[in-house]
Amino acid sequence: MALSSMTGFARSHGASGPYTFEWELKSVNAKGFDLRLRLPPGWDDLEALAKKRAGEVLSRGTVYANLNVKRANAVSTIRINEDVLASVIKVAHALAGKIDAVAPSIDGLLAIKGVIEVVEPESNEEEDKAARTAAFAAFEQALADLVEMRRREGVTLGQVLSQRMDEIERLARKAEAAPGRKPEAIRARLAEQIEALLETSDRFDADRLNQEAIMIATKADIREELDRIASHVAQAREMIGKGGAVGRRLDFLAQEFNREVNTCCSKSNDIELTNTGLAMKNVVEQFREQVQNLE
Incomplete structure (x- = not known):
């Protein structure tokens, strides 16, 4: 068995369905072993799998693992919350008779929190599951490359x-x-x-x-x-x-x-x-x- 350094770097890419992703791993010296993951929202279930796998092949060093995910054709839509807007207009009319103020403009109304909602595109459960499986496979590849670099x-x-x-x-x-x-x-x-x-x-x-x-x-x-x-x-x-x-x-x-x-x-x-x-x-x-x- 060869000696291994605690320093190294590796990167891997992957794609599944509408998703493309990239892993970036960097390890530095440490007294023990620690894997520090940075995952996008909704991908947290990869953490336990990644830590278990990394712990099987590494015994020392702090490893920083960063996952970037992009979804193709994932265009968000804008929706007006009619109930919130109606409440705001009602309050504006009530105040108009009490104070001397300029009537609210359209852009002013839309700037009020809750009037506009950003609606994310609906996800497909099967696509998401396949993407997570592919992302973990890409992590394993990046981890193998990191181990190889540390051995060299x-x-x-x-x-x-x-x-x-x-x-x-x-x-x-x-x-x-x-x-x-x-x-x-x-x-x-x-x-x-x-x-x-x-x-x-x-x-x-x-x-x-x-x-x-x-x-x-x-x-x-x-x-x-x-x-x-x-x-x-x-x-x-x-x-x-x-x-x-x-x-x-x-x-x-x-x-x-x-x-x-x-x-x-x-x-x-x-x-x-x-x-x-x-x-x-x-x-x-x-x-x-x-x-x-x-x-």
Whole structure:
């Protein structure tokens, strides 16, 4: 199974009877899955079907789905509400004898709310049912195109993430081979530290001296961190290779990478090892940013 991005776009068109329609789907990053539909009046029964189908093929991302519907030969007609008009004229005549005002004009009467009614053309139940079925089929096509686009983007992301793993492995090898980690370098630093400690007092406690030496040696050792980084790289490669909805797991792994690299930097007392650690931290951050786009 391939990796999938959470971003994508798709559009589909369809027609049934007098209806033509267009779906437009756009997905963006999100912690979970959410389908936000925008449907024209009278087409609300598509919502449950669309959400169920989208939930079957997508696990993360916010998807915005917009349906536009047009009906051919759907000409609205204008009808005068005789009862409302008669009531308005009656009131106008009653007021004419009480106040000095200009008689109401035709356009003024027609502008009164309720006098004119817009009558929509009658719908055909069979045509409407067939149109909704066709519209849902068009949604499924747009959804399939969206999934395919997200998968293509996921393939590209997988290649980028694999490159980041290569860089982390290279930097980890460089850190392991850093001169500051060699036994002779550690011994030299210990000798300097011991000399500095002895200069502070000619009666310095030998046990305390031994403890300080052990602490310095322990602080300089990043073997454990490098081993965990190697383990994280192996896990990341496995997840990238298997694919599927692994975005959350890779995001957690990115946090673990960052923790180990920070520890390496804090333990380092060698400039080359520090620079290597900072370079690795930058690559880990790039890895984390790309993982945010994965489903």
